[in-house]
Amino acid sequence: MTSSLVNGVVAADSDSTSNSVGKPSESPPASDEHYFFDDGDCVLQVEGVQFKLHKAFLTRDPESMFCAMFKDATGENDDIIPLHGDTAADFRALCSLLYIRPGDAYSRHKSPFTADDVKVYLAVLDLSNKYGLAHFEKWAQQLLEDAWPVVQEYLVTCPEDTMEKTMGIAIRCAHKTLLAEVDSKWLASITEGVVTAESALAAGESYGRRSFQGDVYAALRSRVRSTSLFLSPQVGLKALGLTEDQLHRFLTGFTILTHVLIVLTTAGQTLDTSPTCDTTPPNQPPTVPPCDCQSHWDELCQQNYHDSFELGVPDIRLTLQRTKDRVDAFPCIKEHLSSDDVAFCEDLDEYFLGPKPANNEPEEVPVLRR
Ligand SMILES: [Zn+2]
Numbered sequence: 001m002t003s004s005l006v007n008g009v010v011a012a013d014s015d016s017t018s019n020s021v022g023k024p025s026e027s028p029p030a031s032d033e034h035y036f037f038d039d040g041d042c043v044l045q046v047e048g049v050q051f052k053l054h055k056a057f058l059t060r061d062p063e064s065m066f067c068a069m070f071k072d073a074t075g076e077n078d079d080i081i082p083l084h085g086d087t088a089a090d091f092r093a094l095c096s097l098l099y100i101r102p103g104d105a106y107s108r109h110k111s112p113f114t115a116d117d118v119k120v121y122l123a124v125l126d127l128s129n130k131y132g133l134a135h136f137e138k139w140a141q142q143l144l145e146d147a148w149p150v151v152q153e154y155l156v157t158c159p160e161d162t163m164e165k166t167m168g169i170a171i172r173c174a175h176k177t178l179l180a181e182v183d184s185k186w187l188a189s190i191t192e193g194v195v196t197a198e199s200a201l202a203a204g205e206s207y208g209r210r211s212f213q214g215d216v217y218a219a220l221r222s223r224v225r226s227t228s229l230f231l232s233p234q235v236g237l238k239a240l241g242l243t244e245d246q247l248h249r250f251l252t253g254f255t256i257l258t259h260v261l262i263v264l265t266t267a268g269q270t271l272d273t274s275p276t277c278d279t280t281p282p283n284q285p286p287t288v289p290p291c292d293c294q295s296h297w298d299e300l301c302q303q304n305y306h307d308s309f310e311l312g313v314p315d316i317r318l319t320l321q322r323t324k325d326r327v328d329a330f331p332c333i334k335e336h337l338s339s340d341d342v343a344f345c346e347d348l349d350e351y352f353l354g355p356k357p358a359n360n361e362p363e364e365v366p367v368l369r370r
Contacts, residue, residue: 037052037054043080043081055070065131094124109143161199163203186216191223196242201242257348267301271293
C-alpha cells in the first residue's frame with residue numbers, strides 16, 4: 001500500500017539516517033550512523049544496516065530473546081546476526097530507548113511530544129514485543145499513553161501505509177485502545193472522502209478482521225446514500241475506488257441489505273401466530289390477540305424506518321441488533337424472520353463478506369506473530 005491521505009500532512013517513515021533502507025540486497029552493508037559502537041560485542045544486521053551493540057544492553061530483560069540468541073551463537077563477537085522482518089529505522093528507534101541516558105530520558109519526557117516521538121514509541125512497542133523486552137514494551141505503552149493527543153493527531157495525518165502498519169502493531173501487541181483509534185480515524189477518513197476504502201479493506205482482509213471490513217463497507221454505503229459522493233452513468237462506480245473483488249462484495253452487501261431493510265422497515269406486514277404463542281385449547285374459539293408480537297413488530301418496523309431513512313447516518317449494526325433482540329423475545333417475530341424466505345441475519349459483516357468460516361474464532365485483537 002502506498003497511497004497517502006490526500007489532504008493530510010505526509011508523515012513519512014523515512015529519516016535522514018536510514019540511507020540504506022530499500023537498497024538492493026547486493027549493496028555492501030552500511031554501519032549505522034548512531035548505533036555502531038567500537039567496543040560493542042555483537043553485530044546485528046537489519047535491512048543492510050549493521051548495528052554494533054553491547055549484549056549487556058540487549059539482555060537486561062530476563063525474557064529477552066537476545067539472551068537465547070547470544071547463547072546459541074557460536075563464533076566471534078563480530079559474527080553478524082541478521083534480524084528479519086524489521087526496518088532499520090524501527091530498530092534504530094529501539095536502540096534510542098535501549099541506550100537513552102537517564103537525564104536525557106527525563107528531559108525528553110518533559111518536552112512536548114511530537115509526531116517523531118510517536119513513531120519511535122510505536123516502533124519500540126512493536127520490536128520490544130517481538131523480542132521479549134517486556135520492560136521496554138511497558139515503557140513504550142506508557143509513553144504512548146502520555147502522548148495520546150499527539151498519537152491521535154498522528155493517526156489523522158499519517159499516510160495509509162502507516163495506518164496499516166500501526167494496525168499491525170496494535171494487533172501484535174494486543175493494544176485494544178490503539179487498535180480502536182486506528183479503526184476510528186481510518187473510518188472517519190473514508191466517511192469524509194479523504195481516502196478511498198481500498199487500502200483499509202485490504203488491511204482488514206490481511207489481518208482477518210471481518211468487523212473492520214464490515215464497518216468500512218457500511219461507511220461506504222452511507223457515503224453512497226449521501227451527497228458526499230457523486231456517481232453518474234458516465235463515470236460508473238470508479239469513484240468508489242475499489243478493486244474488482246471489493247466492488248463485488250460491496251454491491252452484494254448493498255443489494256441484500258437494501259432488500260432486508262425493506263422487510264425490517266415496512267409496518268403492516270401481518271405475522272402468522274407462532275404455535276408457541278397460540279395457547280388456545282383445541283376446539284375453543286381463539287383468544288384475540290393471543291400475544292403482543294404483532295404490535296411489537298409494527299413498532300420495531302417504525303423505529304427501524306426512522307433510523308434507516310430519516311436519520312442522516314443510520315447505525316446499521318444497531319438496527320440489525322435491535323431486530324435480533326426482538327427475534328429472541330417474541331416467537332411470532334422469530335418465526336417470521338427465520339422462515340426460509342426471509343432468513344434474517346443480524347451480522348452485518350456477512351452481508352458483505354459472506355457467511356463466517358466454520359472455524360472462525362471470536363474476533364478482536366487477533367494475536368498475530370511475524
Ligand atoms: Zn406471538
